[in-house]
Amino acid sequence: MTDLTGFFNPGSVAVAGASKTPGKIGNAIVKNIISSGYAGKIYPVNPKAEEIEGLTCYPDIKSIGEPVDLVVVAVPAAKTIDLARECGENGVKHLVVITAGFKEVGKQGLELEKKLVEICRTYGMGMLGPNCVGMMNTHAPLNASFSATYPPGTGDITFISQSGAMLVAILDWSVKTGLSFNKVISLGNKAYLTEAHFIEAAAKDPTTRVILCYIEDVANGEHFLEAAEAATREKPVIILKSGTSQAGARAASSHTGALAGSDLAYETAFRQCGVIRARSMPELFDLAVAFSEQPVPPNRNVAVVTNAGGPGIVATDAIENQGLAMAKFSKETIDELRQNLPAESNIYNPVDVLGDAGADRYRVALEKVLADPSVGSVVVLVCPTAVTDPLPTARAIVDLHRQYPEKPVLAAYMGGPILAPGAELLSQEGIPCFTFPEPAIRAISGMSRYAEFKEPGYDKDETGTDGDRETVSGIFDHVRQDGRLVLLGSEAYRVVAAYGVPAAPVELATSPEEAVELAEKVGYPVVLKVASPKILHKTDVGGVKIGLEDAGEVSRGYIEINENIQRYLPGVVIHGIEVQKMMPKGTELIVGMSRDIQFGPLIAFGLGGIYVNLLKDVSFRLARRLTRREIKQMLAETKAYTLLKGYRGEKPADIDAIVDIISRTARLVTDFPEITEMDINPVFAYTKGASALDIKITIS
The missing domain is CATH 3.30.1490.20 (ATP-grasp fold, A domain)
Structure with missing residues (x-):
C-alpha cells in the first residue's frame, strides 16, 4: 500500500507556476491554499515574481532550500518533465499535476505522460493527475486545487472523481445542500496514483466513514479488486460507474463471450468486492448521506409509517422492487397499534396514521414499530395536510431514532414550503430526508446489501481445488x-x-x-x-x-x-x-468463461443446450477467489436453479456436483491466463453427479 499520509497532511506545499494575476489557475491555487486555513509553509514558485498573495516567491524548487512535502504543478505541459526531475532531486515526496496536455490530447501527450511517470518512479514520488483539478482535505485543512468552491464543514465522506467537471459541480452543489466532505480527490488521467490507491488510503483513514467514487474506467483491475475488497470490510464503498452501454462490447466466438457485455465485468466485480453501485448521481449522494448518518440495518425488513395511503403503496412497491421485504409485525406490536391508533388506521405494514395525524400519533406509531424485533429499518412518510405538524413530527422522529439508534430511520417529506422546516430539522439531526419514498428505499437497499456482505464468514470458504x-x-x-x-x-x-x-x-x-x-x-x-x-x-x-x-x-x-x-x-x-x-440425458446447463481485459476471467452459469443465447438465463462471477457460497448464489440467480431443485415432481439434481464443476473450472482458468474463452455446453446434471459433454477452449 502506498503511504499517502504526507500527501493529505503535508508540512509544506509549493505551487510551481504560481501567478500574481487574478483569474489564472496558478493564482487561484495559492489563494485556495491560504483561504482554506492551511497551517504549514506555503512556497509560491515563479521565476518572474518576487511576491504572490503576500508570500515570498521562489524562482525554482531548489532555491526553497529545504525539502517540500507536496508540490502543486501548474506550469505548461512541456515544462513539467524538467520540473518533476527537479522536484525529485530536491526530496519532494508528492506531486499534484494540475496541468493538462498529456495523453488526453493524443500520442505526443501520451509520451510526455510516460516520461513524467518514469521520473516519479525513479525518485519515489507519488503523483496525482495530470490533467486534474487537485485535492482537498478539510481536516488538515488544505485546498490544493483550483476549484471555486471549498466544501462546508469537516465531513466524513471521501469523494474520488475521475471527472474534474463532475467534481467541481458537486462541490458547488454541496454548499446548497450542506453536504460535508472529508477528502476530495480529482484523479484526472490517473497516470500514477489511481482510484485504488485512494480507496486504500480512505479505508485506513479514521476520519473517513464513507468512500464515494465517480469513475469511467479502472486503471488496474487486480489492484482495484484488492483495494476495494479490503476497503469494504472496513467501510462502505459506493461507486457510480459511467460508460455502461454495450457499444464497446467486443465480438466473441463463444456463447459466454457473446453473453458478456461491456459493463458486465464491472457489475460482477463490484458485487463480489462488496462495492455498492449507484445508478445515477442523485443515488450516489443519497447513498452517501444514508451511510454517513445512519447505521446499516440488521435485516432487510422495512416498516413504513405514513399519513396517506397512496404514498404507502408507492413505498411498498419500491420495497419489493429493490429486493427488500415488508416487515411483519409481532402480535404484540399489532395489538399495541390497534389500542393506540384510530379504528380507521391500517395497523399492518404500511402503518397508516391517517391524514389528520399530528406529531403525537406519529410518535406512538414509530415507537411501537421501532420496538418490534422483526423491523430492520423504518421509512417515515409525511404529506402536507391542513393539520400536519411538520416540525413537531420531525422532532418526534429524531427522538425515537435516538431511542433505537441501531435501526436506520429515513424520511420522505412529500411536499414543498409547508414541510420545509421539518425536513431541514431532520437533515440537521442526521435523519436523511427525501422528497419521495423511492430514494429512501434505494438507500436502504444499498445499506442492506452492504450489511449482508459484512456478515462474519462471508468469504471463508474459498475453493482450493488443485489441478495437474x-x-x-x-x-x-x-x-x-x-x-x-x-x-x-x-x-x-x-x-x-x-x-x-x-x-x-x-x-x-x-x-x-x-x-x-x-x-x-x-x-x-x-x-x-x-x-x-x-x-x-x-x-x-x-x-x-x-x-x-x-x-x-x-x-x-x-x-x-x-x-x-x-x-x-x-x-x-x-x-x-x-x-x-454417449451419456444419459440430464438437465442441460452451460458453464463458461470469458476473459475481461480489466478483471480477468468471468465465469458463466445457466441453462445450456441450444437455448443459451435465446433465453440468456445466465449469471456471472469473477473466477478470482470464487467461493462455494458465491457459486451457490450464482446458481440461485437463474431459472435453471428451479429445474435443479426439482420441478413438477422431478427429482432434484446434484447441485453440489454442479458447484464442484464451476469451482474446478474457475481454478483452471485462473491458473492459465492464456485461456481466453471456454464453453462447457452442455453439462448434464443428474440426480447424482454431473458430466461435461461438449467442451470448447480457445487460448492465446
Missing part, C-alpha cells in the same frame, strides 16, 4: 506447435479432466478401424463428431452421428461424416473424427 498443471501446459504447447488456438474436443477433454471436471470421455480417431477400436474402449453407445476448429456448428454440416450401438454403425458413421464434410465444406481441413461416450 503440467498436463495442461503440455496440451497447450502441442496446440500452439500445431499452429492452432482452438483445442480439439479430445484435447479439451484432457484439459478439464486434469482439473477433476467429470466429462464424457473423448478420443480422436483418424480411420474407421481406429474409431471402432476407441468406441469399444469407451463403451457403447457412442457419438461421433468431426474434429475441426474451423467448424463451429457440426450438426449443420452432417458432422455428428449419435447413438451408435456397434462396430458396423461406427465404421459407417465415420465414412458418412467424412463424405458430408467433403460435400458441404470441401476446403476445410479436419483432424479426424472424435469418438465420445
Whole structure:
C-alpha cells in the first residue's frame, strides 16, 4: 500500500507556476491554499515574481532550500518533465499535476505522460493527475486545487472523481445542500496514483466513514479488486460507474463471450468486492448521506409509517422492487397499534396514521414499530395536510431514532414550503430526508446489501481445488506447435479432466478401424463428431452421428461424416473424427468463461443446450477467489436453479456436483491466463453427479 499520509497532511506545499494575476489557475491555487486555513509553509514558485498573495516567491524548487512535502504543478505541459526531475532531486515526496496536455490530447501527450511517470518512479514520488483539478482535505485543512468552491464543514465522506467537471459541480452543489466532505480527490488521467490507491488510503483513514467514487474506467483491475475488497470490510464503498452501454462490447466466438457485455465485468466485480453501485448521481449522494448518518440495518425488513395511503403503496412497491421485504409485525406490536391508533388506521405494514395525524400519533406509531424485533429499518412518510405538524413530527422522529439508534430511520417529506422546516430539522439531526419514498428505499437497499456482505464468514470458504498443471501446459504447447488456438474436443477433454471436471470421455480417431477400436474402449453407445476448429456448428454440416450401438454403425458413421464434410465444406481441413461416450440425458446447463481485459476471467452459469443465447438465463462471477457460497448464489440467480431443485415432481439434481464443476473450472482458468474463452455446453446434471459433454477452449 502506498503511504499517502504526507500527501493529505503535508508540512509544506509549493505551487510551481504560481501567478500574481487574478483569474489564472496558478493564482487561484495559492489563494485556495491560504483561504482554506492551511497551517504549514506555503512556497509560491515563479521565476518572474518576487511576491504572490503576500508570500515570498521562489524562482525554482531548489532555491526553497529545504525539502517540500507536496508540490502543486501548474506550469505548461512541456515544462513539467524538467520540473518533476527537479522536484525529485530536491526530496519532494508528492506531486499534484494540475496541468493538462498529456495523453488526453493524443500520442505526443501520451509520451510526455510516460516520461513524467518514469521520473516519479525513479525518485519515489507519488503523483496525482495530470490533467486534474487537485485535492482537498478539510481536516488538515488544505485546498490544493483550483476549484471555486471549498466544501462546508469537516465531513466524513471521501469523494474520488475521475471527472474534474463532475467534481467541481458537486462541490458547488454541496454548499446548497450542506453536504460535508472529508477528502476530495480529482484523479484526472490517473497516470500514477489511481482510484485504488485512494480507496486504500480512505479505508485506513479514521476520519473517513464513507468512500464515494465517480469513475469511467479502472486503471488496474487486480489492484482495484484488492483495494476495494479490503476497503469494504472496513467501510462502505459506493461507486457510480459511467460508460455502461454495450457499444464497446467486443465480438466473441463463444456463447459466454457473446453473453458478456461491456459493463458486465464491472457489475460482477463490484458485487463480489462488496462495492455498492449507484445508478445515477442523485443515488450516489443519497447513498452517501444514508451511510454517513445512519447505521446499516440488521435485516432487510422495512416498516413504513405514513399519513396517506397512496404514498404507502408507492413505498411498498419500491420495497419489493429493490429486493427488500415488508416487515411483519409481532402480535404484540399489532395489538399495541390497534389500542393506540384510530379504528380507521391500517395497523399492518404500511402503518397508516391517517391524514389528520399530528406529531403525537406519529410518535406512538414509530415507537411501537421501532420496538418490534422483526423491523430492520423504518421509512417515515409525511404529506402536507391542513393539520400536519411538520416540525413537531420531525422532532418526534429524531427522538425515537435516538431511542433505537441501531435501526436506520429515513424520511420522505412529500411536499414543498409547508414541510420545509421539518425536513431541514431532520437533515440537521442526521435523519436523511427525501422528497419521495423511492430514494429512501434505494438507500436502504444499498445499506442492506452492504450489511449482508459484512456478515462474519462471508468469504471463508474459498475453493482450493488443485489441478495437474503440467498436463495442461503440455496440451497447450502441442496446440500452439500445431499452429492452432482452438483445442480439439479430445484435447479439451484432457484439459478439464486434469482439473477433476467429470466429462464424457473423448478420443480422436483418424480411420474407421481406429474409431471402432476407441468406441469399444469407451463403451457403447457412442457419438461421433468431426474434429475441426474451423467448424463451429457440426450438426449443420452432417458432422455428428449419435447413438451408435456397434462396430458396423461406427465404421459407417465415420465414412458418412467424412463424405458430408467433403460435400458441404470441401476446403476445410479436419483432424479426424472424435469418438465420445454417449451419456444419459440430464438437465442441460452451460458453464463458461470469458476473459475481461480489466478483471480477468468471468465465469458463466445457466441453462445450456441450444437455448443459451435465446433465453440468456445466465449469471456471472469473477473466477478470482470464487467461493462455494458465491457459486451457490450464482446458481440461485437463474431459472435453471428451479429445474435443479426439482420441478413438477422431478427429482432434484446434484447441485453440489454442479458447484464442484464451476469451482474446478474457475481454478483452471485462473491458473492459465492464456485461456481466453471456454464453453462447457452442455453439462448434464443428474440426480447424482454431473458430466461435461461438449467442451470448447480457445487460448492465446
